Amino acid sequence: xxxxxxxxxxxxxxxxxxxxxxxxxxxxxxxxxxxxxxxxxxxxxxxxxxxxxxxxxxxxxxxxxxxxxxxxxxxxxxxxxxxxxxxxxxxxxxxxxxxxxxxxxxxxxxxxxxxxxxxxxxxxxxxxxxxxxxxxxxxxxxxxxxxxxx
Amino acid sequence: xxxxxxxxxxxxxxxxxxxxxxxxxxxxxxxxxxxxxxxxxxxxxxxxxxxxxxxxxxxxxxxxxxxxxxxxxxxxxxxxxxxxxxxxxxxxxxxxxxxxxxxxxxxxxxxxxxxxxxxxxxxxxxxxxxxxxxxxxxxxxxxxxxxxxxxxxxxxxxxxxxxxxxxxxxxxxxxxxxxxxxxxxxxxxxxxxxxxxxxxxxxxxxxxxxxxxxxxxxxxxxxxxxxxxxxxxxxxxxxxxxxxxxxxxxxxxxxxxxxxxxxxxxxxxxxxxxxxxxxxxxxxxxxxxxxxxxxxxxxxxxxxxxxxxxxxxxxxxxxxxxxxxxxxxxxxxxxxxxxxxxxxxxxxxxxxxxxxxxxxxxxxxxxxxxxxxxxxxxxxxxxxxxxxxxxxxxxxxxxxxxxxxxxxxxxxxxxxxxxxxxxxxxxxxxxxxxxxxxxxxxxxxxxxxxxxxxxxxxxxxxxxxxxxxxxxxxxxxxxxxxxxxxxxxxxxxxxxxxxxxxxxxxxxxxxxxxxxxxxxxxxxxxxxxxxxxxxxxxxxxxxxxxxxxxxxxxxxxxxxxxxxxxxxxxxxxxxxxxxxxxxxxxxxxxxxxxxxxxxxxxxxxxxxxxxxxxxxxxxxxxxxxxxxxxxxxxxxxxxxxxxxxxxxxxxxxxxxxxxxxxxxxxxxxxxxxxxxxxxxxxxxxxxxxxxxxxxxxxxxxxxxxxxxxxxxxxxxxxxxxxxxxxxxxxxxxxxxxxxxxxxxxxxxxxxxxxxxxxxxxxxxxxxxx
Numbered sequence: 053x054x055x056x057x058x059x060x061x062x063x064x065x066x067x068x069x070x071x072x073x074x075x076x077x078x079x080x081x082x083x084x085x086x087x088x089x090x091x092x093x094x095x096x097x098x099x100x101x102x103x104x105x106x107x108x109x110x111x112x113x114x115x116x117x118x119x120x121x122x123x124x125x126x127x128x129x130x131x132x133x134x135x136x137x138x139x140x141x142x143x144x145x146x147x148x149x150x151x152x153x154x155x156x157x158x159x160x161x162x163x164x165x166x167x168x169x170x171x172x173x174x175x176x177x178x179x180x181x182x183x184x185x186x187x188x189x190x191x192x193x194x195x196x197x198x199x200x201x202x
Numbered sequence: 203x204x205x206x207x208x209x210x211x212x213x214x215x216x217x218x219x220x221x222x223x224x225x226x227x228x229x230x231x232x233x234x235x236x237x238x239x240x241x242x243x244x245x246x247x248x249x250x251x252x253x254x255x256x257x258x259x260x261x262x263x264x265x266x267x268x269x270x271x272x273x274x275x276x277x278x279x280x281x282x283x284x285x286x287x288x289x290x291x292x293x294x295x296x297x298x299x300x301x302x303x304x305x306x307x308x309x310x311x312x313x314x315x316x317x318x319x320x321x322x323x324x325x326x327x328x329x330x331x332x333x334x335x336x337x338x339x340x341x342x343x344x345x346x347x348x349x350x351x352x353x354x355x356x357x358x359x360x361x362x363x364x365x366x367x368x369x370x371x372x373x374x375x376x377x378x379x380x381x382x383x384x385x386x387x388x389x390x391x392x393x394x395x396x397x398x399x400x401x402x403x404x405x406x407x408x409x410x411x412x413x414x415x416x417x418x419x420x421x422x423x424x425x426x427x428x429x430x431x432x433x434x435x436x437x438x439x440x441x442x443x444x445x446x447x448x449x450x451x452x453x454x455x456x457x458x459x460x461x462x463x464x465x466x467x468x469x470x471x472x473x474x475x476x477x478x479x480x481x482x483x484x485x486x487x488x489x490x491x492x493x494x495x496x497x498x499x500x501x502x503x504x505x506x507x508x509x510x511x512x513x514x515x516x517x518x519x520x521x522x523x524x525x526x527x528x529x530x531x532x533x534x535x536x537x538x539x540x541x542x543x544x545x546x547x548x549x550x551x552x553x554x555x556x557x558x559x560x561x562x563x564x565x566x567x568x569x570x571x572x573x574x575x576x577x578x579x580x581x582x583x584x585x586x587x588x589x590x591x592x593x594x595x596x597x598x599x600x601x602x603x604x605x606x607x608x609x610x611x612x613x614x615x616x617x618x619x620x621x622x623x624x625x626x627x628x629x630x631x632x633x634x635x636x637x638x639x640x641x642x643x644x645x646x647x648x649x650x651x652x653x654x655x656x657x658x659x660x661x662x663x664x665x666x667x668x669x670x671x672x673x674x675x676x677x678x679x680x681x682x683x684x685x686x687x688x689x690x691x692x693x694x695x696x697x698x699x700x701x702x703x704x705x706x707x708x709x710x711x712x713x714x715x716x717x718x719x720x721x722x723x724x725x726x727x728x729x730x731x732x733x734x735x736x737x738x739x740x741x742x743x744x745x746x747x748x749x750x751x752x753x754x755x756x757x758x759x760x761x762x763x764x765x766x767x768x769x770x771x772x773x774x775x776x777x778x779x780x781x782x783x784x785x786x787x788x789x790x791x792x793x794x795x796x797x798x799x800x801x802x803x804x805x806x807x808x809x810x811x812x813x814x815x816x817x818x819x820x821x822x823x824x825x826x827x828x829x830x831x832x833x834x835x836x837x838x839x840x841x842x843x844x845x846x847x848x849x850x851x852x853x854x855x856x857x858x859x860x861x862x863x864x865x866x867x868x869x870x871x872x873x874x875x876x877x878x879x880x881x882x883x884x885x886x887x888x889x890x891x892x893x894x895x896x897x898x899x900x901x902x903x904x905x906x907x908x909x910x911x912x913x914x915x916x917x918x919x920x921x922x923x924x925x926x927x928x929x930x931x932x933x934x935x936x937x938x939x940x941x942x943x944x945x946x947x948x949x950x951x952x953x954x955x956x957x958x959x960x961x962x963x964x965x966x967x968x969x970x971x
Contacts, residue, residue, distance in 0.1 A: 084228045085221025090485040094896035125221035136219035140211025143861025147701025148218030149404045149453025186868030187904040
């Protein structure tokens with residue numbers, strides 16, 4: 053099947069199987085920052101923004117995304133770089149495998165929530181598992197990123 | 203120091219955050235054959251008929267292979283130095299399957315879908331054998347898990363497969379029975395630990411191709427690329443010189459990627475078909491068919507005098523290695539060697555037991571291996587003993603624990619798979635760690651419990667821990683540094699960055715010694731063609747062992763550069779000083795910048811590539827030490843525990859990168875908390891792992907983690923690079939005992955089986971009433 057996706061502001065016509073998931077479509081088309089973590093929608097590693105909202109791309113059929121807007125971390129380079137700076141300063145980046153998905157979720161949260169509390173941040177990001185950092189340094193970095201109005 | 207022990211963001215974090223490619227599957231060839239494994243539905247069975255003809259006939263299937271396609275060459279997947287201290291008890295494919303998820307056959311086909319179809323077409327008839335699913339019944343069970351004649355040990359490790367024993371070990375110092383009989387108080391208890399899963403977020407993955415020299419080139423999510431190359435060659439018969447293993451960026455390992463998983467299959471497919479191939483493990487396969495932590499039963503006896511002097515430790519351990527004996531002995535020995543020396547003033551110690559085969563998913567290397575199991579038993583038992591003695595547990599520890607300048611006879615006797623190495627504790631800041639930890643948790647006001655209401659109660663608990671820094675006389679790290687024109691450097695290391703930050707830390711060590719900036723040292727790690735040998739990322743060795751190799755290489759290159767500048771400046775060798783930018787004679791009569799010198803050496807004058815290679819093998823393994831303090835809140839109605847704060851005060855020598863060191867400790871603490879109270883492993887009565895996805899296997903989310911407080915003791919280990927010891931594993935050791943001790947302090951119930959779930963707490967409360 054042929055579908056139409058706007059990926060990172062570029063219009064793309066892609067051939068997909070009817071039972072193909074967005075994660076596989078994106079990886080096959082070289083959006084390699086979108087990665088597989090679990091297969092069961094539990095880890096958040098495959099997160100992309102679909103019309104601006106974070107979704108696990110391992111559970112979105114590509115045909116369902118037809119006509120919609122997809123953002124991967126390559127679509128928000130300035131924000132990702134900024135987050136990278138704060139993660140670096142807090143020592144919150146370890147293996148980095150999940151970082152693009154975390155960046156997208158944090159970016160979406162920043163747009164969606166006004167003045168989130170620590171608890172709001174945890175609630176918003178709870179679907180993004182991290183086995184490396186212990187979370188606390190990540191959340192310090194997120195706070196600093198949210199406070200950066202540049 | 204300018205670069206070391208200062209805040210430096212990791213050199214790669216920003217690029218990774220921005221989505222740059224670099225993980226194993228990002229390098230797979232677009233037209234790779236996809237590899238899938240048919241896995242055993244039985245915990246123990248013999249294949250009596252396997253017919254792959256229908257699968258082979260399916261359009262798009264390239265090859266289907268079974269045990270019949272391989273010669274009987276037993277090997278170990280453990281990913282250790284050679285000869286390995288693990289039994290050679292595994293075949294690439296075998297006629298026996300020994301756990302649910304074990305490999306039956308392999309399919310390579312043009313797509314995932316074709317593979318799945320092909321797997322369904324393979325006809326297998328099994329003779330179902332009686333499995334051993336309770337490790338306490340494994341020893342001398344009539345069902346023998348490894349009856350095959352070809353398997354063997356490389357050197358004596360106590361391997362007795364006819365008795366279901368993968369390895370065994372016994373040691374003693376002094377006469378334990380006699381000492382115990384003379385003690386005022388003897389504490390005796392059994393503890394159980396479970397099969398924690400690593401749960402690194404990147405699943406195991408390998409891809410292969412032949413390059414234009416017809417060599418096999420693998421990208422692999424491995425922690426041990428050089429061991430992988432050797433084991434592939436030994437097992438598949440591909441000449442070592444024909445194999446190149448590249449470890450790109452790895453999305454977490456924690457020991458789970460020390461072993462070979464998938465490398466054999468991708469190598470075989472590509473070597474035979476000449477076509478590129480890849481295998482990516484499903485999450486279920488990661489849980490069911492790679493590794494877990496070794497479950498153990500630890501029977502411990504402590505003997506003490508009324509005045510609070512610990513006199514004897516006696517520990518029998520039974521360890522469950524599952525279907526294969528990977529790391530059976532090494533994990534077992536560390537259960538003693540990196541735990542028992544904590545209390546070095548005892549008159550006698552005995553440690554021993556067996557590592558048994560069962561029909562569970564194999565156990566293997568996992569951060570803090572052995573140490574976390576031993577620590578749970580010993581540090582829980584110490585609190586229990588103090589209760590019996592009516593002695594304050596902190597006072598008791600301060601009196602009996604290891605101190606700086608002291609040693610333990612255990613170091614010389616027990617190593618990791620072999621004899622150990624005698625050493626003194628040139629750095630041991632445990633006293634400080636305990637004192638500072640008490641302040642940070644506010645022990646004085648909170649011990650043993652506080653803020654009790656009808657529903658809830660808060661309490662504190664603590665435990666000590668030690669680890670090691672590499673395996674002396676076995677682990678080798680190497681580094682090559684070359685000077686480029688324009689005055690920057692390439693640093694090539696065999697050491698294996700798996701997310702722990704070793705590329706950054708090793709770059710810092712080189713930059714510090716070469717008096718330059720971080721961005722002037724370009725690191726490339728873990729490529730068996732291009733980087734010098736390193737045993738790999740395990741045993742807390744990278745900062746200490748590989749770091750020492752980098753430091754030696756940087757020193758050597760600096761001398762070579764000074765020598766070259768002396769020639770250019772017509773000066774005497776001993777009269778040049780170098781500040782990282784300029785070479786200058788002492789009398790300042792002549793100078794040349796590094797940039798100019800490197801350009802001249804490259805293009806114009808005495809042209810020569812300056813390059814230094816050094817290796818390092820440890821002569822000791824200086825242990826890092828820590829004190830872990832936890833504050834918990836227990837819901838008395840539900841048995842739920844909330845970890846309010848975890849304080850870690852760690853002596854790891856100099857922190858080369860303080861923020862990354864903090865990350866190592868905190869990440870490990872959270873894994874330890876997970877093991878203690880969240881990560882329940884459920885296996886059905888038929889041997890099926892139920893907790894084989896992240897829905898059922900609950901690693902901590904950020905909602906469970908509140909405050910982590912991490913500090914480092916001021917400590918400088920002379921034998922380490924710029925005073926550093928290791929920090930990768932130690933953080934995981936204390937949570938089980940510290941939390942169990944806190945639960946006791948809260949409720950007066952002693953939990954001895956991990957994980958400590960709300961159900962177990964409620965049951966214990968009920969039984970106490």
